[in-house]
Every structure is written in C-alpha cells, then in structure tokens.
Amino acid sequence: MSTNERENLLHLLNEQLRHFSTDTILFHQAVAEKLGLNSTDHKCLDIILRNQPITAGKLSDLTGLTTGTVTGVIDRLEKAGYVFREKDPEDRRKVIVRVHMEKAEGEIMAHLQSFGQSMKAMLEQYDNEQIKLLFDFFERSRDITRNETLKLKK
Template sequence: MSTENHQPSSTDLTALQWELLHELRHNSSRAVMLHQMIADQLGLNATDHKCLDYLNRSGPVTAGQLAELTGLTTGAITNVIDRLEQAGYVVRDKDPTDRRRVVVKPEPGGSGNISPLFESLFQSTLTLVSRYTEQESRVIVDFLKQCNEIALEEMNKLKERRP
C-alpha cells in the first residue's frame, strides 16, 4: 500500500481499480437489499434491524451510546428504540449499576426468530474468510476498516447537512 497523499482523480484509475470501485458499490447495494429483505420478514425496517444487531453485540447501552455505535442521530435512535420496543425486541430498563440511567436491553428470546435467517449467511461468510492467507486477510481487514471509517465520516457530514 502506498502512502502517497495526493488526491487522485477518476482518470488516474486503472481498469482493476474501477472494477474494485464497482464491486464495492455493488457490495453496498447488496447489503442494503439483503438487510431490507430480512427486515421485511421480521416486520422491521433495515435500520431498526441493524440497530438491534449492534445491541445484541454490545449488550445493554444508553440511547446515546447506541447513537454513537450506529452513527445515527439521537433523534433517529429514539424512534428506532420505540419501534423495537413495540415489536418486543428490546426493553428500556434502569441501569443496575446506576439507577438514574436508562439503558436499552435486547429482550431475551426476542431475537429468536432472527438467528435462523443468518445461519446460512454466517456459514458462507465463515467459509469464505477461512480461505485467505494471513497476508491476504490483513489487506482485506485494512480495506474494510478504512471503508467503515469513510462511511462514518460521510454519515457525520450528512448529519451536518440535515435541516
């Protein structure tokens, strides 16, 4: 990986780099479509469903912490939590370590109907990941981390645009 810092233009790209950009854009489309389809089957929207996924990994957090994890605004997060609570996936509860704080907790068993939808995706991804050498895996991890960083930066820019 080169450490050059000049800003390239689209005319600098090789055919392979264009292919990479194309596959990346396609990847983000596939993620949106797949998660919309899963969310449809759960009666949720894709954002709610992904927030639930963050919550299942983080354990109980405050609404503010969930906003930070997901990159959403605190206003948007309140609506997400309301919908998830109404659908029985999460509960709001007092933090046992600080009773003045309210945390959002995944409802035990609430995600029971979600896991089967992901089993096959998980197995396929696991098989894919296990095929790469350590060196190749490092390149991919580095690439994904930077993509995730870029996405977060873009979300922060969009928040500033918001009226």
C-alpha cells in the same frame, strides 16, 4: 500495464463496491423484513446487543442517528418484542434499553446462519496473507465510512 488499464481496474472495483453496498443493503432489508423491522432498526438492534445496557443518547452517538430517529427505532424494537426499556438501577432518572436475548439472538441467527456458512466456506479459500489484506482493507474502509457518516450529520 498502462495508465488506462490501471484506471480501468480502479473503476471496476469502485463499481463493484457500489453494487456490493446495494446487495448488502437489500440482504439486510430482507433479513429485517423477516424480523418485522426495517434495516436501520435491525442494525441498531445489532449495536444494542453489543453495547447493552445502553441509553438512547449513547445509541444516538454510536449510530450517528438523531435522538428523534433513535426514539422511533427503540419504540419499534420494543413493540416487536426485541428490547425493553427500564429505569437504570444506578440512576433512577435515566432510562436504559436491554435486549430480550432469547428472542433476538434466536431469530436473527436463524436468518443469518446460511449466509454465515456460505461466507465462511468462501473465506477459507484465502490464505493467511490474503485474509490479512482483506482485514486491513475493511479496517480502512470502515474508518472512511464512519468519518463520512459523521460529516453528513454536521
């Protein structure tokens, strides 16, 4: 394979990744719309779910969003009934955020179930070596993405 063909392959994959990122964002926007949220709120809810109870400061650290943006996110999530704020029982000066589990898991899962099943059926067509290659690819991509997000915040 010539240098040009190699470059063409890399170019096609790059374009594919760009399209994939657009498709992913539009899918999550559609899920978020169903939940009455924007896509940043939706992904923050996912992060709160995995790290609760959480302070606004910690959510800001984990997401790279400014504290001002995070306050707005928590306000909207609280208003929509997905999370609530309470005083930290271990330090009454601190406010922590918790998820209303039944509402959040029920509503998010209802909208992601069909997507999850389709992806699962697709992934099962790959053998174990290929699954490992994909896992490794996403590990590297996540490292790059998080580093670049942090750079943008500086």
